[in-house]
Amino acid sequence: MNTVIIGEGKLTLEELQEVxxxxxxxxxxxxAKTLMQKSRDMVETCVTEEKIVYGLTTGFGKFSDVTIxxxxxxxxxxxxxxxxxxxxxEPLPIEVVRAMMLxxxxxxxxxxxxxxxxxxETLLEMLNKGVIPVVPSKGSLGASxxxxxxxxxxxxxxxxxxxxxxxxxxxxQEAMQRAEIDPVKLTSKEGLALINGTPAMCSLGALSVxxxxxxxKTAEIIAALSMEAENGVIDAMDERIHxxxxxxxxxxxxxNMRRLLNGSKYITRQGEKRVQDAYVFRCIxxxxxxxxxxxxxxxxxxxxxxxxxxxxxxxxxxxxxAISGGNFxxxxxxxxxxxxxxxxAELANVSERRIERxxxxxxxxxxxxxxKNGGVxxxxxxxxxxxxxxxxxxxxxxxPASVDSIPTSANQEDHVSMGMTSARKAREILFNAIxxxxxxxxxxxxxxxxxxxxxxxxxxxxxxxxxxxxxxxLDQDRILYPDIEQCxxxxxxxxxxxxxxxxxxxxx
Numbered sequence: 001m002n003t004v005i006i007g008e009g010k011l012t013l014e015e016l017q018e019v020x021x022x023x024x025x026x027x028x029x030x031x032a033k034t035l036m037q038k039s040r041d042m043v044e045t046c047v048t049e050e051k052i053v054y055g056l057t058t059g060f061g062k063f064s065d066v067t068i069x070x071x072x073x074x075x076x077x078x079x080x081x082x083x084x085x086x087x088x089x090e091p092l093p094i095e096v097v098r099a100m101m102l103x104x105x106x107x108x109x110x111x112x113x114x115x116x117x118x119x120x121e122t123l124l125e126m127l128n129k130g131v132i133p134v135v136p137s138k139g140s141l142g143a144s145x146x147x148x149x150x151x152x153x154x155x156x157x158x159x160x161x162x163x164x165x166x167x168x169x170x171x172x173q174e175a176m177q178r179a180e181i182d183p184v185k186l187t188s189k190e191g192l193a194l195i196n197g198t199p200a201m202c203s204l205g206a207l208s209v210x211x212x213x214x215x216x217k218t219a220e221i222i223a224a225l226s227m228e229a230e231n232g233v234i235d236a237m238d239e240r241i242h243x244x245x246x247x248x249x250x251x252x253x254x255x256n257m258r259r260l261l262n263g264s265k266y267i268t269r270q271g272e273k274r275v276q277d278a279y280v281f282r283c284i285x286x287x288x289x290x291x292x293x294x295x296x297x298x299x300x301x302x303x304x305x306x307x308x309x310x311x312x313x314x315x316x317x318x319x320x321x322a323i324s325g326g327n328f329x330x331x332x333x334x335x336x337x338x339x340x341x342x343x344x345a346e347l348a349n350v351s352e353r354r355i356e357r358x359x360x361x362x363x364x365x366x367x368x369x370x371x372k373n374g375g376v377x378x379x380x381x382x383x384x385x386x387x388x389x390x391x392x393x394x395x396x397x398x399x400p401a402s403v404d405s406i407p408t409s410a411n412q413e414d415h416v417s418m419g420m421t422s423a424r425k426a427r428e429i430l431f432n433a434i435x436x437x438x439x440x441x442x443x444x445x446x447x448x449x450x451x452x453x454x455x456x457x458x459x460x461x462x463x464x465x466x467x468x469x470x471x472x473x474l475d476q477d478r479i480l481y482p483d484i485e486q487c488x489x490x491x492x493x494x495x496x497x498x499x500x501x502x503x504x505x506x507x508x
Contacts, residue, residue, distance in 0.1 A: 001025055003202045006124075007109045009307035011029075011102075013299070016306065017210055020099050025128045028109055028121065029286035034109025036120065039315040043114035044371045046322060047073055047188045051320045058261035067346030077191030081158060084151035084195060092149065092200075094164055098136050099203035100153060101127045102148075107197055113399055117248025121155055122184050123194075131178045131447040134162035134169060135200075142330035142419030145310060146200035149420070154194045159183030173231070186414040202331045204423035205340070206306060208430050209299045211492075212344060215434060216292055217507045218491050219347050220253060220284070221500045222441045223259035225460045226354045227267065227281050229447035230364060234261060236282040237368075249296070250289030257284060259504050265455030279351045281426040287350050294343035298336045305333060330419030334402035337422035339400060345394040348433035350388040351440045358443045359384050370446040370474070377477045380443050383484070387439045388431040397425045397432075441467060441496070444481075449473045458503040466490065466499040 002022070007029030018024045046053050055321065092100075101123060105111070105400045108120050126132075134158040139148035155161030156172035163175035176183050184190075242254040261267050268274075276282055313324040357379050361368040371379025401421035445467045448456070453464050470486045490496050501507060 003027050005029045006102075006106050007035075007168035009106070009107045009110045009309075011306050013206060013303065013306075014209055016206055017103060018277050019102055019127075019478060020095050020207070026102065026105065026124060027125065030118070032109040032455065033117050034110060036109065036113075036115065036117050038317040039114045039269065040116055042315055042317040042320060042322070043189045043488045045320075046124075047477050051117045052342075053324075054155075054486070065491070073188045074186070077186040077188065078158065080191035080195065081151050081154045081186070082160070083095045083154050084147050085161065087139035087148045087152055088465070089136050089138035092135045092137045092204075094132050094395055096154065096200075096203050096207060097132050098127060100135070100149065100199045101132075103199035103206075104150065104153070104194065104197060104201055106307065107199065107310055108193060108410075109204065112309045112314050112507055113193040113311040113314070114189045116187070116190065117155070119184050119186070119194075120192055122181060125181050126157065126176075126179070129181065130157065130165060130176045131179045131181060132164045134164065137424060140200055140420035141413075141416035141419070142198070142201055142334055143328065143416035144312075144413055145195060145197040145328035145330075146420060147195050147400070149200040150195035150197065154191070157184050157194070158186065170464070175198075179290070179491060193311055196312050196418070197329050198305060198308075198333055199310075199324035201330055201337070201419040201423040202302065202305050203479075204420075204427055205298070205333055205337050206302050208337070208340060208423070208426050208458065209295065209302050211430055212295045212340065213299070213429065214494055214497055215344070216288065216295060216347065217256070217496075218496050219351065219437055220256050220288055220465055220507070221260060221459070221496055222437055222444060223281075223284050223288070223354065224257060225356060225448070225463060226279075226358060226446040227257075227261065227284075228264050228460055229266070229358060229444050229451075230277070230281065231266055231268050232265045232281045233270050233272050233274065233277050234258070235271075236277060237261070237285065242285055245286070247289055250285045251305075253289040253292060253408055254285035256507050259458045259507070261457050262459075262504070264457035264460065268459075274339065277356060278359060280350050284350075287346060291343040291347050294339050301332055325440050334417035334419035334422045335400075337397075337419065337426045338400040339401050341422070341426035342398045344426065344433045345391075345398040348387075348391050348394055348429075348436040351433075351436045352384070352391045355384050355387050355440050355443050358440075358447050364447070366447055366450055370443060370450075371477070379474060379477070380439075380446060380480075383439050383442060383480060386484075387436045390436050394432050397429050401425060434488055435484065438484050438491055441487045442471065444485055445471070446474050459500040462499040462503040463485050466495060 002024040135152040140146040161172040165175040369379030369381040401418040
């Protein structure tokens with residue numbers, strides 16, 4: 001089993017995926033241990049000398065002006081975890097919590113948080129052994145970090161709360177006992193180091209970006225199949241048009257579409273069957289390209305945030321300073337993940353409009369709702385309803401959370417990002433978009449049945465035959481939700497993308 005080495009702020013999205021979905025273990029680098037020990041030594045000096053440092057010898061938030069004695073400083077850290085564990089709602093998915101643990105370990109390993117190496121190693125051992133805290137999904141404001149979800153994560157580290165272990169939900173104490181991990185007794189600064197940061201919203205964002213990249217490429221593949229079903233006009237993908245627009249995402253999408261449709265006998269030239277296509281085909285590079293650039297922007301921001309020091313105060317051992325700032329504030333993530341949600345909602349929006357063109361006989365020239373003997377059979381009529389419902393829901397979810405702020409902690413924390421809400425909404429929009437594209441895949445495949453698959457381009461032919469291995473053609477009405485679920489799985493696990501790329505090489 002592979003091991004990913006954590007330290008020095010160099011974790012990549014690929015390594016995160018390797019750990020969270022590939023089962024790789026993690027370990028601290030020796031450099032990380034050295035840096036962590038230096039900052040820890042300084043924390044202990046500050047506490048021993050009773051210097052006034054936020055979170056070490058003072059209370060938190062509104063209580064930052066309350067001085068805490070040396071005797072009470074240890075109790076302060078445990079109280080911080082227990083008092084902040086007040087989340088509500090359904091638990092976050094296990095993979096999200098695992099990513100959150102990884103990102104918290106990674107940030108602490110940079111060496112500016114003053115936490116003990118042994119405490120971080122215990123959290124690392126939990127992740128490697130599969131002791132995964134139960135973390136409610138709601139309660140974070142995305143400022144002062146993800147306090148509530150990280151507190152729930154930290155409860156299990158202390159032998160409290162609840163956890164999943166070997167497929168079962170149980171008390172944190174029992175999970176730690178079964179995994180043979182000794183709970184931690186926190187000391188000065190450690191509670192604050194564990195919960196002050198952005199890894200909950202960042203973990204949701206990181207996984208969503210990974211999945212969004214796959215979804216974007218798959219959306220272009222499915223759009224190409226739909227375009228063949230409608231004898232689309234290839235001239236709109238001409239490289240010269242897109243170079244003149246100067247937008248990189250548009251240029252890349254147009255190139256992908258040309259490659260996907262290369263060799264198709266169903267694609268037409270301008271004037272052969274019609275002069276131009278409707279926007280949902282003609283403007284695929286412009287629409288998908290804009291989402292492509294939005295996803296790339298968010299990816300860049302996530303890459304930085306995954307390796308950022310988002311603790312407070314930040315410990316600078318070389319200059320013997322502990323500086324209180326606001327690196328925990330989630331505004332970057334809030335704005336970025338709102339943007340990601342909008343970009344994904346648009347992929348679903350245009351997909352649903354392609355579905356409508358496929359099932360509507362007045363627009364497609366194909367049998368109504370892509371079924372023979374219509375009237376007795378409804379075909380894919382109601383599948384479009386489902387897509388429309390999901391797209392409408394996405395329009396509600398795409399409203400930015402980042403434009404809201406409710407002051408907290410007696411107005412000490414008077415502007416918050418709501419970044420966790422942005423992250424949760426983006427993830428929900430992603431799942432809705434996958435289902436809409438699954439319905440388009442189902443409809444596009446069915447539309448091909450009326451002209452046969454022999455004239456498909458190599459890439460779309462590979463996709464069509466992959467679809468047919470999982471979902472047979474629709475000859476008469478049947479229960480459709482299993483077909484949709486099959487199409488979702490083909491998209492979710494990358495099967496459609498791999499089929500196309502096996503035929504023409506990697507898409508950009």
